Amino acid sequence: MDWSTVQLWVGALLTLMIFSFLYKDNPFYKFAEHLFVGVSAAYWMVQGFWQQIVPNLLAKLAPGSFENIIEAARGQQPELVYIIPLILGLILLTRLIPSIAWFSRWSMAFIIGYTAGSNLTRYLVSDFIKQVEKTLALPLVATHADNWLQWIMYSVSNLVVFGGVICGLIYFYFSKEHTGAFGRASRAGIWVLMVAFGASFGYTVMARISLLIGRLEFLGSWIRSFI
Amino acid sequence: MGFLEALGRLDRRWIFLLIAVSVTIPLLLQRPAPVKPSPIVRNLYTAIDALPPGSKLLLSLDYGPSTVPENDPMAHAIARHALSKDLKLYVMTIWATGPPLITNLFETVIVPGFPGKTYGEDYLNLGYKVGNQGLIQSLTSDFRNQYTQDVGWGDIAARPVGQIPMMSTIRTIKDFDFIAGIGSGQPGLKEWVQFAGDPTGTPVGGGVTAVEAPLLYPYYPTQLVGLLGGLAGAAEYEALLVENHPEFGEAAQVALIRMFPQTVAHLVIVSFVLLGNISYFAQRGRRRK
């Protein structure tokens, strides 16, 4: 039996073990689940070590020592600025030692500072300013169309987006009571959101079925290997 | 207990069985579904198709085994399209689970389908780096500081980027003509728009799982050139590709074949929901009486 056959059988048996959960929770499922957790944690660790820590940290700090492993380090000068992420990275690991775990907050603070600083500008531009701009720039009356129906639909479609966004935002505005015209707009906002949720639901179902198809294809290839 | 009440209390394992059967039987037929491309998919196809030969396309495979059935056909179709147009294909990933998917792309699509193309001159494996959005942001200021070398392919060992012909003109992400992100979550296509496309003006397009697709529509069409939403999106792209490149044949119709069982399963689920509602309203009507 060659290595690829072993892999196919191990994969198929683990697939069946996990599918057995559909009948009820059982030791086979738990075995596969726990094995997966252990293997995946190590998988990530190895990727982080060989693809980032070695080439982008150690090989930059001490290129001479790593030139046999990382070809790009050959002939390079040490970049001592990388001592900073090395220290912060090691400090992060103090979280594993309860008596000095608080020290890891320094590294966490860097991670949070980066995430907050970069998210603030990117979300502001991509997810807020550009969205406001695109909503307000919509022509509510179509300027060109091939036929009358297209003209109506272009205009209605843009109105749906413009009105939908405004009404949706009104629904999320809680500082004013949702009564009268404001309440009616808020209710229209709910309807727009419901259509969006319906679309998301439909797409979610679609996604899950696709994944099942992939797994059944795999089981099919396994069955074909021995019949 | 009436029929409708029994229907309402149906053991869920019967539903599980029916779903499994409804996917398995049409899957055995291996028939491509007739698919009509939607405008959002056509836009992506047209944008890539319009790139002149020699243009640099960055393809990022940001997913893992969990969504391979949806994402792989997208990545494979875009890679086929790019190489058939003589574009330079740079493949990378910001997901740790991505590197084996790049290998699979090379083994199953590029090497057998494009024997005339050379690794390092026409396509390149840049592999994985940690950092999510941080990595994308770093690439916008200094690509070579992150990717100091490629990963290599087959007998060709990893080389410093300075020795790779395809990398001679790449300094930052702005040097690419198109970024195609294939993703299944965070980080993914959204981050490519936020951290690469919007700040640099490089066109971004790609495909995501169906779960994520509705969330990305607000970016279309100015921030996101086009979008493949789930398996159906992949199938639509394949339909366009096969229509214009019949030479790719059945190998390029993976998503189209999967759309057949997908359709049957959709119909079964719609029937379930209808039956569930009929049962609910019948019982409610009886209670009111």
Next chain:
Amino acid sequence: MKRTIPILITAVVGGLLIAAYFVPAPFLASADRLIPDFFNIIAAFAFVLGGGNLLRVHLTKISRRDHEWTYSVVTVVGFLVMLLAGLLKLGTGEGGAFHWTYDLADGRLLYDALYQSVFTPCQATMFSLLAFFVASASYRAFRAKTPEATVLLIAAFVILIGRTFVGGYLTAWIPEPFSEYLHIPNLSAWIMSFPNLAGQRTIQMGIALGIISNSLRLILGIERSHLGGGD
């Protein structure tokens, strides 16, 4: 030390990135280049922390003989085998015990073999289980009880049918030019591109405002709950 320094680090790092976005100064451009670079490296250490933490939790369970501790043995063994295979680049036996290749997806590595035979089937199957649960949940819970729920249901139906070829057959009888919009696949594309877009944009803008305000609170040191106790 425990709170003041982290607050300062967050403020300086976040503040520099925001300033770099708006002010084209060379010093800030360097900060904008180095900070994400450092972040990427620290993030790699977080993977190590994750693995270390998992090991600690499961070894504690084993040593205490906690409920179902035997499964923790499976986790620890799986973790250690994968870790050693990857760090030492052990081979599968085809052509040597070690393969010092830079490519971790090289088929000759035991690490890659374990990815293909253990990681891939487990992850893919776990996600595919959701197909069954989503079908069952739809059957049991998806009821048109209110007008809003009915709208959701109809939108979902149009999408589910419209994204398949059956949708095309069902409405093939609709004449031009109405078919451009009422043909179910076209109607489904219209729902996605207009009402769905409006709804998603509303949510997206709300999330963006939330992220912006929370980021500001973190950078200004107003939000400190993540730091825990102590000075």
